[in-house]
Amino acid sequence: MLISLTFVLYYVYAIIPSVGSRIFDCPSGWETYINHCYKYVRYPKKNFHEASLACKLDGAALVKVEDFAENEFIKSKIKQYSRSLQWYTDATVNDNVRNLFVWRSSGNQIRKNLFWIDETEMQREGSSIIYSQKGNMVGWSRSPDTAQLSYICEISRVEAFPILKRTRDYGYGKLLRNRNEIRKGPTITIDAADTVIIESSKYIFLECVADGNPRPVYKWHRFQDNTTVEVTALDSHYTLTNGRLIISNPIDNRDAGYYQCSAENEFGKVMGNIVLLSFAYLGDFSNVIPEPVYADAYESTSIHCSHISFKPAITYQWVIGDMNFVRTTKQKYMFISRNGQLYFSEVSSADMGEYRCLATLFIKHHINDVDHIPSQLPSRISNAIRLIVRNKISKGKWGPVIHNDFIAAFPTQPTIGDDVYLECFAQGSSDDSNKMIYSWSKVDGKFSDRVILSDLNRVLLIKEARWEDEGQYKCTVQSQIAQDERVYSLRFQNKPIMSMPLKPQFVDIDSKVVWHCEAFSKPNPSYTWYKNGILLRTSEDVVISANILIINVAKKGHHDGMYQCVAKNKYGTTYSSAQLSVLAFKPNFLRSKALTNIKGAMGGNITLLCEAEGAPQPNITWKQKGKEIMNDLTASRIQQLPNGYLRIQKLNANDQGIYSCTASNKFGQATLTFNIVVTEALVITTKPQNTEVNVNETATLRCDASYNPSMDTVHEWFFNDIKIDFENNQHFSLSAEDPVGGLVIRNARIQHSGYYTCIVKSTINKIKARAFLSVKGAPGEVSGLAADGENIGRSSVHLKWVPPPDNGFPISIYTVYSRSIDQPEWKLQRSKILMSSIRMDDTGFHSVTISGLHSNQDYQFCISAANIEGVGDLSRPSSYIRTLSSPPLMPPKAVTGGGGKVKTLVIEWSPLEIWEQGGPGIGYSVYWRLKTNIGENWSNERIRGSLSSFVTYVADKFYTEYEVKIQAFNDFGFGPNSTIHTIFSAEDMPLGVPVNVFAADYNGTAMDVTWDPVSDTREVMRGRVQGYQVNYWDRDKDEPIRYSVRQYNTEGKTVVIGLLPNAYYLVTVQVFNTAGLGPVSETYLGTTGMEAPGAYPTEVNVYSHGPDSVLVTFRGVTVESVDADTVSGYKLCCWKVQEKYDLEKCIEVGLVSQYVVTGLEKHFLYNVRVMASSAGGDGKRSEATYFTLGGQIPFDQSQFDVLATASNLSAIKILIVASIIINFILQL
Structure with missing residues (x-):
């Protein structure tokens, strides 16, 4: 029969002396927010009723969210635990009123729009309100009560003290003098990483380091022909020293591939990450001459880099002509993308020429200390790609229009940790009078401080991308005449990251083991399980279901071992390892710190600690003077607490004597005896004990005092003789188990190591007791870092330092960072410096030689130490030290x-x-x-x-x-x-002369000029043909202005435009190269045609004609100018409004006044314009007429002109016309 928890809590607090308004700590495994404790239970998942019951067993309830701040706290923890899980709350939908939401425990109504993700989630089926995730949003959704979900329990911090659980560790049930006596299986603390070899080396190494006792034995395996082979058995050029695999004279076809380290001792075996050893490679460009790229002047274009094979990555640069590098900060209309293409926002004849693509091998970083990046990484340059620009009439100022290739992301499938580049590039005219200005924004948030803009803001770099960098990124390009913008949705993929790694399990014999691991990745991972390096499959005693492993009946000697949960997707594999120990032994008190001779004050309270350890978990019974104590929490003055402790209140003389605690299980029993002496004085019954705790864990120091309740007493705690301020230090609070005198140090830090003193004062006397708390964790800060002045080289220095406190775990590696006056940013200089590489002298200094430095540079260094618990703080920078001078070590x-x-x-x-x-x-x-x-x-x-x-x-x-x-x-x-x-060498003036020059009318304002090209040989050109210059002037003027036009290609023809109609021009041609112009050709007399028609057709009307055709009618034009030629016919131009106008698609319809246009599509809006043609060219186009297959759509220009100024007329027209037309089209 369950006793009402509320009544018990009331009774217990009624008989425990008041401690004022202080708040107690949350139990281990619970999160704290203000005055409440929260437990996030990911596994095993339960339906609503099972989850509610599980919370109640701890005296808690499913979470009830009271305000916005509490909701934000819960959301932050959900993101921290897992993005894929859903969590039950106490909220539900009222059975009688639709969309009325209430808290089940209280029946209070919830505001309808409180914390929902969106309206869609609020309208889902299901009576339970849950926390869920949609995209980057975390909030409420709905689910059926029957769904198997995670859940969140909540309890007041005041009520949390009964939730007491003793944790087990490697020393459970054993008497150990120090941590070095702990025997445990191997755990890999430093894993190998992918390694790239750039150039030939005498040797390289792969290394993993494992912790364990006895010391692990290492092996390395290589994946070969769908199997694994132990590496040291392959060839003598492999050497294994501890966990370091040294490969002598590595070569690609023998040594490249996947490797894996394993570590093993008597408790089991674990495997390290699979790593790739590869050799960098840069192939050659093809010898085939690339096809020329043709582009129209005043349009945008791009040049593709020729194909080249490479590994792992390359960067691109472009060269113009013989070797002039493209500088995009100066040639601002050019842009070099990471896809290798060279883009032009607007090309002109000046850009004509030969372009070469330069590819250079790129290595982001090196993990292996023996590797180094050579001074010159390999590069290749392609054959020339000729850009030929066709003469066209300038369109004036236009754009910007963001190119269809952009926004582009590199890498194209970014993963967490990548440097992600977003590129934006716009087409259009850009000069000093019409500059394109690029800007970026994040639509759904703010940029992180790792965002860097470069290349005229056309490139946005996100350094070492994180999940919070996902979102919508908008590029905006502005000029004086227009603006364009585009949004890119950045989403990451990633290899699995263990959000719920395995932890060591110390389980009772014959108990059921349910083990969960969880990894987060995109795409979702698949799971496999290993025991001692062997793949596990479901069997009679072991059940495996994805990321869950179940052992129904744990057997000692059979199920013990090292287990690994492996999560894998296409981006990589992640291992999580832990030891399973099946325990079976009779209870003992080997690790008990309880005092057995205790003095208690008359009328006071004392607590006897029965700290027994055994497997299975022992049952506890108490006797007083040989007689068993019957437990009654609700009424008795002497109570056995839920954790087995015995609490005696209101001590009297009869309580004096012998008490015994007996712990028993099926393997036997053990008894601990206490002697209580009742006195009139104030006494400390349980003194704080010296305690060790790891960083971020919670330590509890007990200090129970017995005193007569009629005395006024004060409990105080001091840390290193300074009184603890509970109100202003979140790390310290009173213990939930011992709210009168116990001290809790929550999320312990290294600086919390020291002496803690408990003082209890009354009006009669004062007593105190103290203990030392040792916080174990990452090493401290290195001190005394300096360069050895007698061991400074041209590219190396010898650093020495005083090793920091190891804080309970041996230092395994050091990492060195450097900066110089000329390169002031700190950079990683050398990582993973193992202790085997460190020299130690008689004075206690550690030292190592750092190489790879530049000569004649002033350097500063800082260093950090790391152990199995983490990385310590960086040291203070050393003084500047200058390396010796040397000849230059790098070529230009x-x-x-x-x-x-x-x-x-x-x-x-x-x-x-x-x-x-x-x-x-x-x-x-x-x-x-x-x-x-x-x-x-x-x-x-x-x-x-x-x-x-x-x-x-x-x-x-x-x-x-x-x-x-x-x-x-x-x-x-x-x-x-x-x-x-x-x-x-430089070119000389050309000798060649174009011959057979000929000029004829092209239309009323242009001539077609042709000639025989000059032989493009060194002897004739004294260089290479860059192009031709056509000179022309009016024959009939006394002092004519001489004009010229250049074309940058080798073709023997061009069209000279912008001439007067029906006029005579004298023409000459010259070839040119980079040195200048060659001799002038013979002079030829050419003429332009008659003037094109000056008027345009009117009364253009469109009528429905057939299922895919319309009839267009118009009134023709009359030629009035004496210089104009007779109209020879009409051209009809028709196009969809969303398409670009293209003159080449216009139809010549002859001397008619109507024409049937066919091949039209339903539900599209079209434009039609008509022009007259003659030998002198095309005349002006008629006003635009809009139509669909249903016929003409009326549009009165005069109704809208008054609404718009000259600067925004086009946009307003489009909006108004669109609003008129949409319904018309849909009705067809």
């Missing part, structure tokens, strides 16, 4: 050249950054020689300073191939040479 990059003045050779390069120069006195040695003179000596010139170009005289060696290389030097010597590049 981006060696290019070409162009320049006639009879010169121009050589260009990117100068070394200041931190790459190695020492003072930087300069460059420039080498060049004729490419045909391979094997001969180089010409050489040394120049001082941080220069980037050099020009030398080469006389008549115009447009000749030269080999060039650059070498940096300083006061300490010469650095390595760059790779050899081939460039051309």
Whole structure:
């Protein structure tokens, strides 16, 4: 029969002396919010009634949300625990009134629109109100009571003290003098990581480190031919030292592949993550000459980079001409995307030329300490891709219009932890008078502080992406004439992340074990289970269902071992490991800290602690002077509490004597005897004991005092002799189990280690007791970090430091960060420095050599230590230390050249950054020689300073191939040479002359000019043909203005536009290259045609004609100008309003006044315009007429002009016309 919890709590608190208004701590495993405790039970899932009962067994109830702040707290914890689960609350739908929501426990009504995700979730079927997630939103939804869900229990902190559970650990039932005596199975603390080898190395290593006692034995396996093979058995070039696998002289076809570490001792075996060892690779571009790219002037275009194979990644750059790099910060109308394409917002004839794509191998980072990124990563340059721009009439200012390829995300399927790039690029004219301005916003939130904008704000970078970075990102592009915007929905994929990892289980023999693990990932993971490295399947005694493992009857010696839950999706695999120990032993008091000789004050209270350990869990019975004590919580002055302790209240002389606590199970029993002496004085009956606790765990120090209730007493706690302020320190509170004198240190920190003193004062006397709390966790902060002045090299320093406190767990690794005056951002310099790599001297200093530094640079360092519990704080930065000077260690990059003045050779390069120069006195040695003179000596010139170009005289060696290389030097010597590049000397003035020049009328304002192209040879052109210049002037003017137009291609024809109708022009043609123009051709006399019709057709009407046709009628035009030609016919232009007007799709209908247009579609709105044609060209177009298959749609221009100004007329027209038309179309 269950006793009313409310009555029990009332009775207990009525007889316990008041402790004022202090609030007590929540039990272990419960979350605290203000004055309430919350327990989030993910597994096992239950239906509503089972969940409600489970909460009641703890004296709690399903959660009831009172206000907005409490709702936000609950939502934050739900996001923390799992995004995929749903959680029962106490709320329900009233059975009699639809959409009336109430709390079941109280019957109070809930506001209808309180915490629902949205209206749809509120209208779902089901009587229970639950917490759920929809997209990024967490809030209320509905569910049937029968659904198996997680649930949230809630209880007042005042009422939480009966929820008492003793946790088991590796020392349960054992007497251990220190932590080193704890025997346990292996746990991998440092796992290997994917490793990329860039260039040949003498050796590389993969390493994993495991904790365990006895010390684990390591093995490495390689996946090969659908099986795993122990690596050290393959070949002698593999060496295994502890967990480090060393591969000597690694080569791709032998050593690349997937590897896995395992660690094993007498308690079982665990496997580490599967890691990939790969070799970086960059192939070659095809030798096939790419097809030219054709583009119309004043339109947008792009050039695709030719295909190249690579591993793991590459970056792109583009080169114009002989080797002039595209600089998008200067050439602002160009954009280089991470997809390799070069985009132009608007192209012109000046952009005509040859473009080459430069691909460079890219390595994000290196995990392996022995690997290093070489000074020059491999790169390849493609064959020239020719861009040919066709002459067109300028459209004036237009755009911006965001290109269809954008917004683009890289990587295309981003995962958590990636650096994610969002790119935005718009088409349109952009110059100083019409600049395109890019901006970004997050539609559903704010940017994180890891967002960086670059490349004129066209690129948004999210560093090390997290879940909260998901959302809608909007790019807006503005100019003086228009604006465009586009939204991109950023969603992440990820490998499984263990949101509910396995924890060690210490279970009773013959008990049922239900083990859950949970991983969050997109897409959802699949689960497998392993025991001691062997795949588990459902059997008679073990049931496996996805992420749940059930052992119905745990047997010692059979089910003990190391278990692993493995979550896997296409992005990776994650392991969670823990030990299962099946316990079977008779009760004992080996770890009991209870005092057995206790003094209690007359009329006071005392508590006797029966801290027995046994498996199965012991039953507790008490005797007083040999007679069993009958327990009655509601009435008795002597009570056995739920945790087995015995509490005696209002002590009197008869309570003095011997008490015994007996703990028993099926394996036997053990008894602990107490002697109570009743005195008149104030006494401490239970003193605080020295205690160890891990960081973030909760420690409890008991301090029970016995005193006569008629005395006024005060309990106080001091930490390192400073009184604890409970009101202003969230880490300290009074114990729920011992609200009078017990102290709880919640979420303990390292700084909470120290002496705690309990003081009890009365009007008669004062007594005190103290104990030491040791908080175990990550190491402390390294101190005394400095560089050894006697061991400083050109690229290395020897650091030494005083090791920090290990805080209870041995230090396993150190990590070093560095920065320099010239590169002030902190960066990871060396990670995973194992203790085996650390030197220790007689003075206690630790030291290590840090390499990979730049010469002649002032560096600061900081360092952190880590152990199995985590990473300690970074040390204070060291003093600056300068590395020794050396010759430059890197060659100059981006060696290019070409162009320049006639009879010169121009050589260009990117100068070394200041931190790459190695020492003072930087300069460059420039080498060049004729490419045909391979094997001969180089010409050489040394120049001082941080220069980037050099020009030398080469006389008549115009447009000749030269080999060039650059070498940096300083006061300490010469650095390595760059790779050899081939460039051309400057071109000379062309000798070729175009012949057979001919000009004829194209229309009334243009001429068609043709000629025979010049031979594009070095002898004729003294370079390469860049294009042709057509010169023209009016024959009939005395002092004519001479005009010219250039075309940047090798074709022998062009159309000269913008001329007067019915006029005569003299024409010449010249070829040109980068040096200038060649000789003038012969002069030819050409003429333009008659003027095009000046009027446009009127009275355009459209009538329904057939199932896919309409009849268009119009009134023609009359030619009145003497310069205009006779109308030869009419053109009819028809298009869908959402499509772009295209003159080439206009239909020539002849000399008619009506025409049937066919091939039309239902439910579309069309535009039609009509123009007259003659030999002089096309005339003006008629006003736009709107129609559908049902016929013409009336639209009176005059009704709308008054509504709009010149700047917004088009937009207003569209909106008004659309509103008139939509219903009309839908009625068809």
